[in-house]
Amino acid sequence: MRNAFIRGLSALAESDDRVVLLTGDLGYKIFDDFARRFPGRFLNAGVAEANMIGVAAGMAMAGFRPFAYSITPFATLRCFEQIRNDVCYHELPVTIVGVGGGFSYGPNGPTHHALEDIGVMRTLPNLAVVCPGDPIEAELSVRAAGSQQMPVYLRLGRAGDPVVHRQAPEFRIGSAIVVREGSDCTLISTGGILSAVMDAAALLRDLSIDAAVVSMHTVKPLDGGFLERCSKQDRPVFTIEEHGLAGGLASAIGEWFVQRNMACRVEAIAVGDHFAHRSGSQNFLRMQEGLTPEQIAHRVAKTMEVSVC
Amino acid sequence: MSGVEEDGDRMTSALSLQQHCRSIRASILRMAHDGKTPHVASCLSSVELLAGLYFSALRIDPVRPEESGRDRFLLSKGHAAMAQYATLCERGFFSRDLLRQYATDGGALAEHPSPGCVPGVEAATGSLGHGLSIGAGLALAGKTGRDRYRVFVLLSDGECNEGSIWEAAIFARRYGLENLIAIVDYNKWSAMERTESFLEPLAAKWRAFGWEAAEIDGHDVDAVTTSLHSAPLQTGRPTAIIAHTIKGKGVSFMENDLEWHYRSPDANDLRRALAEVNAPAAVPVFTA
Numbered sequence: 001m002r003n004a005f006i007r008g009l010s011a012l013a014e015s016d017d018r019v020v021l022l023t024g025d026l027g028y029k030i031f032d033d034f035a036r037r038f039p040g041r042f043l044n045a046g047v048a049e050a051n052m053i054g055v056a057a058g059m060a061m062a063g064f065r066p067f068a069y070s071i072t073p074f075a076t077l078r079c080f081e082q083i084r085n086d087v088c089y090h091e092l093p094v095t096i097v098g099v100g101g102g103f104s105y106g107p108n109g110p111t112h113h114a115l116e117d118i119g120v121m122r123t124l125p126n127l128a129v130v131c132p133g134d135p136i137e138a139e140l141s142v143r144a145a146g147s148q149q150m151p152v153y154l155r156l157g158r159a160g161d162p163v164v165h166r167q168a169p170e171f172r173i174g175s176a177i178v179v180r181e182g183s184d185c186t187l188i189s190t191g192g193i194l195s196a197v198m199d200a201a202a203l204l205r206d207l208s209i210d211a212a213v214v215s216m217h218t219v220k221p222l223d224g225g226f227l228e229r230c231s232k233q234d235r236p237v238f239t240i241e242e243h244g245l246a247g248g249l250a251s252a253i254g255e256w257f258v259q260r261n262m263a264c265r266v267e268a269i270a271v272g273d274h275f276a277h278r279s280g281s282q283n284f285l286r287m288q289e290g291l292t293p294e295q296i297a298h299r300v301a302k303t304m305e306v307s308v309c
Numbered sequence: 310m311s312g313v314e315e316d317g318d319r320m321t322s323a324l325s326l327q328q329h330c331r332s333i334r335a336s337i338l339r340m341a342h343d344g345k346t347p348h349v350a351s352c353l354s355s356v357e358l359l360a361g362l363y364f365s366a367l368r369i370d371p372v373r374p375e376e377s378g379r380d381r382f383l384l385s386k387g388h389a390a391m392a393q394y395a396t397l398c399e400r401g402f403f404s405r406d407l408l409r410q411y412a413t414d415g416g417a418l419a420e421h422p423s424p425g426c427v428p429g430v431e432a433a434t435g436s437l438g439h440g441l442s443i444g445a446g447l448a449l450a451g452k453t454g455r456d457r458y459r460v461f462v463l464l465s466d467g468e469c470n471e472g473s474i475w476e477a478a479i480f481a482r483r484y485g486l487e488n489l490i491a492i493v494d495y496n497k498w499s500a501m502e503r504t505e506s507f508l509e510p511l512a513a514k515w516r517a518f519g520w521e522a523a524e525i526d527g528h529d530v531d532a533v534t535t536s537l538h539s540a541p542l543q544t545g546r547p548t549a550i551i552a553h554t555i556k557g558k559g560v561s562f563m564e565n566d567l568e569w570h571y572r573s574p575d576a577n578d579l580r581r582a583l584a585e586v587n588a589p590a591a592v593p594v595f596t597a
Contacts, residue, residue: 040453046483051442051476058446061432062454063377066446081436082473086443089433090424 001157001192002099004135006030008142009067013038016146018063022056024049024070026099049079056094057086065093065146071105072098072114072155076121087151088124095145095152096121101131101191102242103276103285104158110275113285114155118190119247121153122220128173131155133194133215134164140171141217148173157192164195164215176223182212185236185304187296190216190249193242196286199293200240200300207301219252227256231264238267238300242291245270267303269296326530328589329399330360334559335588336395336408342579344391344412346420350557350569352392354496355463357528358552359396362461366537371401374428378456381431381447385440386465386494387421394418394427402429438471440464441491445481448489448547459488459540466508467499475518478547482519487541490548491515494527496556500570515549527552559586 010033013019020041021034035042045052049070056066068075075098076083087094098117105112121129130145130152132138138156145152152173169177179194180201189197194215201211216223216239230237239250250268257264271289278288286292290299333356341349363369367380384393391411398408407427410416417426421435432443444462451458468474481489495511497504508514512522521542525532533552540548556570557563560582574582 043449043484045480046476048473048476048480050438050473051445051480054439054442054473054477055446055449055480057432058443058448059450060446061443062447062450062456064450064454082439082442085433085436086439 001132001135001138001161002027002030002159004138005097005099005142005154005156006034008139010034010037012143012146013041016065018065019146020059020064020066022052022066022068024052024068024074026070049074050082053079053082053094053096054086057082057090057092060087060092060094061090067095067097069097069099071112072100072117073112076114076117076153080120083121083127084124088126091126091150093149093151095154097154097156099156100158101155102193102271103282104192106280106282106285109279113276115244115271116247117155118219118241118243118249119251122247122252126150127220128152128218129155129220130173130218131191132217133177133179133189133191135161136163136165136168137171137177137215137217140168144171144173155191161192162195164198171217174218174221174223176226177215177217178212179215180211180213182210183235184210185238185300186212186214186230186233187238187240187300188214188216188249188253189240190219191242193240193291196291196293197240197296200296203293203297204300207297209301209304211300216249219249222252222256224256227253227264228262231257231262236265236267236303238269238303240269240291240296242286243270244273246273269299326360326364326534329364330356330530331586331588333360333392333395333399334586335583336398337391338560338574338579338582338586340391340395340408340411342574342576343409344420345573346391346412347571347573348388348391348420349573350563350566351386351465351496352389353558353560353563354527354554354556355386355389355392355494356558357530357533358463358492358494358554359392361530361533361537363396363400365534367461368458371429374402378458380458381444381460383432383440383444383460383462384422384434385444385462386437386468387434389463389494390418390420390422393422393430397427397429403427437465437468438473441474441477442480444489444491445477445486448481448486449484451488452486457488459490461490461492461537464491464493466493466495466497466504466511469493469508469511470499478515478518478520481547485545486547487543487545490537490540490550491520492550492552494554495551496554498556498565498567498570501567512549512551515551519546520549521546522549522551524551524553527554528558561585
């Protein structure tokens with residue numbers, strides 16, 4: 001998704017000279033081409049994320065469209081108050097780009113994991129929270145963010161995220177994408193776990209469970225029309241996210257239903273309330289949390305009361 | 310023009326600036342009293358700095374407050390909002406009636422400024438350590454964008470504890486933001502204690518970060534305007550003006566008394582204070 005992001009940003013910068021990229025000293029080599037093509041529009045703000053966000057806000061006040069990039073926890077948690085006061089309070093078109101959603105930086109350990117960023121960023125008024133499901137969505141999300149008049153948080157995976165979409169879907173902030181039709185249950189995914197959810201749906205097919213898969217790439221604002229249809233359909237909904245339960249996709253959807261006194265059977269599949277103390281790859285850490293395709297399929301099938309061997 | 314006449318002009322303008330300062334002080338005291346709000350002493354230490362900015366240094370037009378080439382001013386010490394509101398009003402950005410809305414339910418003027426609350430307020434502040442980074446972003450845009458302007462940021466001395474100030478200091482030097490000027494209202498007090506023991510040497514800190522720094526008497530309007538006009542002190546480097554001030558300046562019983570970081574003046578305090586600041590008669594009393 002990192003490369004897809006910079007591809008999308010380069011295309012955007014080509015057509016909009018207000019677009020500038022700031023990084024918190026991360027992205028070795030991947031921005032070289034951008035810096036060469038757009039002189040003066042690439043800035044290394046140094047290892048100083050709070051200042052980077054303030055600078056981005058100042059530039060946006062003067063008419064620029066800054067994208068501020070770092071590894072997710074540093075781009076969100078370290079400079080949370082700057083995002084809140086300088087960007088969101090002023091309703092400025094700044095896009096905060098967090099690379100490394102969930103366990104993307106698995107072996108780097110919990111300091112680099114991003115399991116609370118959606119929850120934290122979702123608390124901020126005026127901020128759209130966008131978690132593309134694959135590189136295709138990531139590239140499209142950059143243009144969508146660039147055309148917003150408001151702040152956006154873009155939560156990316158890292159490198160090597162599998163491509164899910166065979167062709168580019170229509171991508172609009174706040175509009176869920178149905179990636180696979182299905183009639184027995186609905187799997188709602190956000191972020192880079194999408195390909196694992198698609199694999200889980202394929203496994204469920206073998207168990208004669210026809211699961212729909214949806215990329216709910218925008219966690220704020222949620223696609224209310226889609227959720228309303230979920231409520232009306234008499235089929236179970238599963239949310240799957242590489243994020244803690246508190247504040248994430250399941251939490252957002254739950255809030256949406258309770259705010260409207262609307263009923264829907266929803267089961268949350270998310271990361272537990274703890275730090276990962278053991279070293280491990282993204283796949284290992286997903287397995288620890290029940291987020292592999294097999295584990296997701298097993299859990300869905302169990303709820304659907306289909307025996308699994 | 311002879312040297313004598315120049316001196317005469319400067320004298321006239323300095324006197325007029327001092328009159329504005331007295332008027333601004335009177336407005337601050339009334340707002341603090343009517344609104345029953347704190348931070349009156351933090352506002353009083355900033356008066357000459359704000360007057361020097363709005364009446365002399367800033368290239369601004371109160372009639373066109375959003376003109377794209379205007380100089381920018383950011384009140385990073387947002388708790389001195391009363392002083393900024395009073396100065397903007399004094400400079401003609403909005404009518405005196407608006408000051409009455411200060412700290413009222415549903416009013417436009419909050420204890421800390423909100424975005425676009427009144428013409429002339431460039432940014433919402435209140436949490437310390439934000440203004441210099443925003444200012445650096447504006448200054449960068451002012452170097453690379455279509456318009457050329459200077460950006461002034463007023464910091465409190467206590468605010469210099471914030472790490473983000475020094476992040477911004479490194480950034481501004483790195484990108485050669487000579488159009489960025491930080492002014493430290495060095496009134497020697499943070500919210501709980503004297504600041505010199507941990508801030509000194511303050512000017513040397515800014516110089517060590519690659520800034521040019523000057524130290525002035527922040528209540529000498531002539532020194533204030535001269536230093537504001539002389540920035541940038543060096544091409545390619547941002548400028549820090551360390552303004553030595555007195556917390557509570559102008560009201561004897563508020564000067565250097567930390568109580569007045571918190572207390573708001575009662576009717577008796579207000580009467581005594583107004584007599585001391587000796588505001589020009591033209592300033593209308595808007596207390597009922």
